[in-house]
Amino acid sequence: MRASDRAYEVLRTEIVEWRLRPGAVLGEVEQAERLGVSRTPLREALARLVADGLAVQHRGRGAVVSDVSLEHIDDLFALRRALEIESARIAARRSNPEDFVRLRSRFLEAGRRTDPGSREAFYDLAAELDSCIDAAVSNPYISQALRSLRVHLARVRRLAQDDPERLAVSALEHAAIAEGIAARNPEVAAAATQLHLHHSLEHIKTHAGSREDT
Amino acid sequence: MRASDRAYEVLRTEIVEWRLRPGAVLGEVEQAERLGVSRTPLREALARLVADGLAVQHRGRGAVVSDVSLEHIDDLFALRRALEIESARIAARRSNPEDFVRLRSRFLEAGRRTDPGSREAFYDLAAELDSCIDAAVSNPYISQALRSLRVHLARVRRLAQDDPERLAVSALEHAAIAEGIAARNPEVAAAATQLHLHHSLEHIKTHAGSREDT
């Protein structure tokens, strides 16, 4: 694997996981020494982070981790609505129903689980639904836009703590989306997606800041 | 201005204007010498082109200008529908109506023009409508997605020749979009946008290949 790819992956993960906070300065020499690569591949990694919107370039002061606050969440979710609702419509028209029937069952089961490991399992399941929708849509332009969007969503998710109750409701909402796609009904899938996005945004805006950052 | 920015702008323009055809190999040393910059800033420019989707990186063979063919047009327009229809809705809710009333008049006037310079004037006007919608939406995430999309659209546009008749009809469609936004009616604006995209796609798919490349 190329050194620039490694540097990019490490920095991206650290930014998404809030180990690098918004406003943190990414000095080239400093990060290059820390990651054990030269400045050249690190600069390439920084350029990709800037292209992703995870960092912004200040001239003379280097790159800093981009800000993410409640003021931008409405904007982020507006893009999410545009992309995910249309994706759900397209997936409902082109999907292989059996995959989504299975996903629906697994979401319903996940909604009944309350053990400690259920949170990570739920996030994995949600990521799997995203992947299946991507595969069903099979549109490289939309896929790229969704990938870019999901990176920002992963950052924003840390703003609000997902409590078990929210996870259970969210599982039902995901099940409804899978059900709509499995039924090959574009408008039902779109409506279920819109409902889910609405509740997700409301939850984040209500519970923002409740998370104690370590 | 930085050398890497200049190299990026030049290469991007040449790709969009089909001076660099799909499949053309962008050798680093070759392009660096041609543009009068070193390999380091040129590599940064290539990385940005790859991030934009205008080039794809082959290992060992360098970067080649990405392919754009009729098979991808449906995918591209699916993304366009998702983004532009939602943008029109949001713009209709937040716009300053007077700007769009003016734009509507200018589109109606442009639709009556038939002189040789009308084509470029029309494209400039359409770009101005895009800018005004962007400003009304005032959503950096959507704006970035739209910018990325429009680069690809500019490439695709060269696949089909816009004849005067199509330009006149397109002007009326743009006027309808501006009218819907000026009336602050989201669904009218969305419908006008959908209609325009449908006709635009139909025109491209019907007239593709009719353009004699110089």
Add this chain to the structure above:
DNA sequence: TTCAAGATCAATGTATACAGATTCACGAAG
């Protein structure tokens, strides 16, 4: 005491040199 101007320093932007990898071509063997 405060503001401004200059100098110094540090960090970015660029160039070049070197190493590793991949591809293409040529030759030999089946």
Add this chain to the structure above:
DNA sequence: CTTCGTGAATCTGTATACATTGATCTTGAA
């Protein structure tokens, strides 16, 4: 004649050295 292997050439990937720009601190004057 085709196919596989080897070798060379070229191109990418990385590192380092140098230049240039911007930021910060200090000093002097009002």
